[in-house]
Amino acid sequence: MKKYKPGKIRERNEEVILKAAEQEFVLNGFKGTSVQAIANRAGLPKANIHYYFKNKNNLYKAVLEYITQLWNEVLSDISADDDPAEVLHEFIRTKVELSYTHPRASKLFAMEIIQGAPHIREYIRMDMRQWVRSKTRVFDEWIAAGKMDPIDPVHLIFMIWATTQHYADFETQVLTLMNRAEYEREDIEHITNMVSHVILKGCGLQPLQALATSDMASSTVTTP
Amino acid sequence: MKKYKPGKIRERNEEVILKAAEQEFVLNGFKGTSVQAIANRAGLPKANIHYYFKNKNNLYKAVLEYITQLWNEVLSDISADDDPAEVLHEFIRTKVELSYTHPRASKLFAMEIIQGAPHIREYIRMDMRQWVRSKTRVFDEWIAAGKMDPIDPVHLIFMIWATTQHYADFETQVLTLMNRAEYEREDIEHITNMVSHVILKGCGLQPLQALATSDMASSTVTTP
DNA sequence: GTCTATAATAGGATAGAC
DNA sequence: GTCTATCCTATTATAGAC
Incomplete structure (x- = not known):
């Protein structure tokens, strides 16, 4: 699904963001979660979230994809x-x-x-x-x-x-x-x-x- | 809990709002639900929601109270x-x-x-x-x-x-x-x-x- | 790759005319 | 009791400096 070669930093940051996003989405739902809140929890500036995942929708789908793999x-x-x-x-x-x-x-x-x-x-x-x-x-x-x-x-x-x-x-x-x-x-x-x-x-x-x-x-x- | 005498209009409107609110809260969660969306579904202007329920938090609590009565x-x-x-x-x-x-x-x-x-x-x-x-x-x-x-x-x-x-x-x-x-x-x-x-x-x-x-x-x- | 600054929009809440 | 107009804050997303 990803088209680019994941570097070390990217890999680590994406994981931190995914984990933070999962928590925030559970606490406030998709619509109720702000990218700022995810950024705060991840300890990164808000713009980085957009850099790695383009937009909130993509990030949410990435989290869900990770979860469905577990269930399978x-x-x-x-x-x-x-x-x-x-x-x-x-x-x-x-x-x-x-x-x-x-x-x-x-x-x-x-x-x-x-x-x-x-x-x-x-x-x-x-x-x-x-x-x-x-x-x-x-x-x-x-x-x-x-x-x-x-x-x-x-x-x-x-x-x-x-x-x-x-x-x-x-x-x-x-x-x-x-x-x-x-x-x-x-x-x-x-x-x-x-x-x-x-x-x-x-x-x-x-x-x-x-x-x-x-x-x-x-x-x-x-x-x- | 209510301090005022409920008139016919008030009673009917409150019910319409509660029903609309329940649906919106389910679809988008508490934070993700806008008062505007509830107003649209209820067919009333946004200000009326605030008139009847003061704020979003009160409205949400009213919906939950209605639900817990069912469970009891x-x-x-x-x-x-x-x-x-x-x-x-x-x-x-x-x-x-x-x-x-x-x-x-x-x-x-x-x-x-x-x-x-x-x-x-x-x-x-x-x-x-x-x-x-x-x-x-x-x-x-x-x-x-x-x-x-x-x-x-x-x-x-x-x-x-x-x-x-x-x-x-x-x-x-x-x-x-x-x-x-x-x-x-x-x-x-x-x-x-x-x-x-x-x-x-x-x-x-x-x-x-x-x-x-x-x-x-x-x-x-x-x-x- | 990282972050500050900012544009554009949507949000909750209220004042005040009707 | 009803609704329009408006204030202010928070939001998503991006541009562009570092």
Whole structure:
């Protein structure tokens, strides 16, 4: 996509700008974000942003492109021979992990879709739909073979996306309700196990994790 | 909250403005929305918006207040004597219905939280937390009585919120992937049944709906 | 490659005529 | 109660000095 040879300085600055832009776009949306605010956060003069990315629209698209690359790597190749329980668990584990490691990417993507996906319509219509179709085809074979309950595969994918991304997108709400400052490693494992257990069992599969009462008990909300 | 006697004109205009504001705020976020854009959509001159709501911040808060009232009515009173399966099903049914009838309210609320909930921090910390605590207390009793699996009640609530609101917030993505223009009544029932089935069964409860294969089969994604 | 200065426009808010 | 005209600030983007 880039036509010029990226030098060392350019490479480093572009990365700094992209990171700053991602944060500002999450905080204030595309329209609500000023190039000045991005420049301040990046520690560069405003004109440099325009020098590297031409205009705000280009910069936003660059950030989104970076994010969609992340999403594309999830559950890349599965087949009907694989074990449904293991695949679904791995799907859930990866998505919870992404919510933990890249919360801002998830948030920005969510905002873009909430606002009607004006910049990534085509990505959804082509790449994403292709991804969904390739997975549902496998799910359908599992159902036909009686390996799992006849849960509509498309909605099953929606359910897993929704549940796992919730911990990134609604981070503020989740943490506030749990009276916590931030997620920790053990929270992520707890969430993975809980979500995996409910969904696998809900699909008529054998859950991979036993429910440890200490792990699952409602000690999550502490009285202030 | 209002100090003046609301006349007929005022009442009608305020409603028109609130509706227009909700749409614009969803499309462009708080910062990205101009009072001019709201005025245009409402079919009123810009100065009238300021006349009725003083400033943009007040207007935004009024929209959010209207939305939180909707949310407060969900699952208002339950007790340990109630049947877990029925309560959870009703919870899911109501939330899916709200996603269908008030998608913009859900979207705006989601955006506010994604951006760090700067305007509704206190609402979450007080009202919402109180609501969650009153529900988890009942769930805990069910678990203690062996009526359902020991699923962490707080995360169970998150899971139901996430799954049901997804159909409002990510409407664009869901519809695009399903190659549909908009939801229909039967979609809503299909979604309710599917989500309810997986979650109830996943919690060790008897699902209320039998899985109709015709209902659950993967005919959702049509080839273009 | 970097930054200051500036043009051109759009924004929130208000005064004051009707 | 309604709306036009206007003030002032912030915004995107660029020109041009370094």
